[in-house]
Amino acid sequence: MSEKPIMDTQKDPLVSIGIPVFNGEKYLVVAIESVLNQAFQDFELVISDNASTDKTQEICESFAAYDARIRYFRQPINRGAGFNYNFVFYQARGRYFRWLAHDDFIAPDCLSVCVKALDADPSRVLAYTHHIDIDEYGIPIRMVSRTKGQDERVSMRFWDLMEGLYTCEEVFGIVRSSVLCKTALIKNYSDSDRTLLGELSLYGKFIEVREPLFYHRIHPDSSVRRNPVFRERAIWFNPALKNRLVLSAWKQFFQMLIGINRAPIEVLDRIQCYWQAVRWFKWRWRWMFSELFLEILDLWRRSFKRMC
Numbered sequence: 001m002s003e004k005p006i007m008d009t010q011k012d013p014l015v016s017i018g019i020p021v022f023n024g025e026k027y028l029v030v031a032i033e034s035v036l037n038q039a040f041q042d043f044e045l046v047i048s049d050n051a052s053t054d055k056t057q058e059i060c061e062s063f064a065a066y067d068a069r070i071r072y073f074r075q076p077i078n079r080g081a082g083f084n085y086n087f088v089f090y091q092a093r094g095r096y097f098r099w100l101a102h103d104d105f106i107a108p109d110c111l112s113v114c115v116k117a118l119d120a121d122p123s124r125v126l127a128y129t130h131h132i133d134i135d136e137y138g139i140p141i142r143m144v145s146r147t148k149g150q151d152e153r154v155s156m157r158f159w160d161l162m163e164g165l166y167t168c169e170e171v172f173g174i175v176r177s178s179v180l181c182k183t184a185l186i187k188n189y190s191d192s193d194r195t196l197l198g199e200l201s202l203y204g205k206f207i208e209v210r211e212p213l214f215y216h217r218i219h220p221d222s223s224v225r226r227n228p229v230f231r232e233r234a235i236w237f238n239p240a241l242k243n244r245l246v247l248s249a250w251k252q253f254f255q256m257l258i259g260i261n262r263a264p265i266e267v268l269d270r271i272q273c274y275w276q277a278v279r280w281f282k283w284r285w286r287w288m289f290s291e292l293f294l295e296i297l298d299l300w301r302r303s304f305k306r307m308c
Contacts (some may be wrong), residue, residue: 013069015043015096015111015174018088022050022078024102025059027217030138032063032070034105034215040112046088049074050081080238081223085186089177098174103217110213114174117207125204128173129213136219144169144216149197149206154265155272157201161194162256162280168193169216170206179203182262184255188238189248195255202263202273243302245295249288253281 017035021028035045047060047070057074064072071091075084089097096115100106114127130145148170151157161170171193183199186192200206220226223236234246260273281288 012093012095013042013044014094015040015098015115016089016092016094016177017043017045017098017100017111018085018092019045019047019100019102020050020081020084020088021047021052021056021060021102022081022084023052023054023056025052025055026221027103028056028059031100031102031105032059034107035100036063036067037108038106038111039108040115043069043111044093045070046091047072048084048087048091050084051075051078078239080188080236080240082186082188082192082237089180089185092177095177096174097177097180099172101172101217103219103222104172105215105217107211107213107215109211111174113209113211113213114207117209118174118176121207123204124207125179125200126170126173126175127207127209128170129209129211131169131172131214131216132212134215134217136217136221138215138217141218143212145208145210145212146170147208149201150208152205153272154202154269155276157205158198158260158273159276159279161197161201162276164191164194164283168197169214171197172214172216173206175200184259186237187251187255188234188241189246189251190234190237191248191252192237192255195252195259198256199259199263202259202265243299245299247292247295249284249291253277253284253288256280 019031032045049056049060049072051074060072064070073091085099096118110129114129117127118124126149130143132143133141135141146166148166149157149161151160179200183196186196234248235241256277260270260277
């Protein structure tokens with residue numbers, strides 16, 4: 001931490017960083033300090049604590065008391081990751097916004113180079129950097145570089161983000177808040193971050209910053225490792241789905257159609273994007289109907305056990 005508290009200012013910050021967290025005491029300090037150590041300092045940090053039961057609250061309150069750019073919110077109950085991710089954006093005041101998972105962190109130049117890239121080209125909607133996967137101890141595993149969302153053709157950008165052969169770390173790039181607020185944000189189903197990236201691509205191209213300035217932690221307690229099944233992960237997004245049909249893939253398909261319908265794109269581009277959505281359905285339809293059958297069967301079994 002700094003030696004003295006940084007006083008609040010009256011003007012809105014240029015960048016808002018949102019950290020949604022639940023029981024993040026193990027890695028949270030590293031994430032917060034990586035934000036405070038940025039070369040670019042015109043930011044606010046919004047933290048939403050989803051009713052943590054560990055030392056998360058103590059950590060957040062300590063940092064918030066020390067730096068007035070940190071705004072800490074504690075939820076009365078755990079309403080799920082989907083709610084928490086969207087909450088930090090709803091509280092944000094910056095022209096640009098970035099999510100940061102509590103177990104990840106960013107290099108000191110991350111904000112400055114992404115802001116510079118977006119300022120230089122108003123037509124781009126999101127700037128992301130290459131990233132380094134690290135393990136639970138912070139030891140590098142691999143460096144990942146991708147060129148996503150940069151095609152001139154809207155439909156090809158959309159497919160590039162919706163195809164399922166990549167992980168979605170680009171969602172942790174810096175995005176224009178004015179564009180992000182037009183999307184569905186994070187929905188209560190698995191893989192909704194991919195759908196969000198696809199929808200953002202309908203509003204403009206992405207920028208790839210060719211430096212590894214984002215550190216993505218892979219560890220046993222991550223949401224993906226703890227919830228390997230899509231249904232389980234959907235309940236992590238929204239605990240209220242525990243005894244309901246989830247149907248993540250079906251929700252994703254219909255959310256794609258809604259996003260295409262409301263995007264400000266030309267008629268021909270819209271038709272081509274609908275075709276890409278159909279292509280996506282053709283790729284997954286067997287799995288989607290299998291998901292439907294298995295979830296209905298699982299709910300029937302649960303209901304039968306409760307009756308017995």
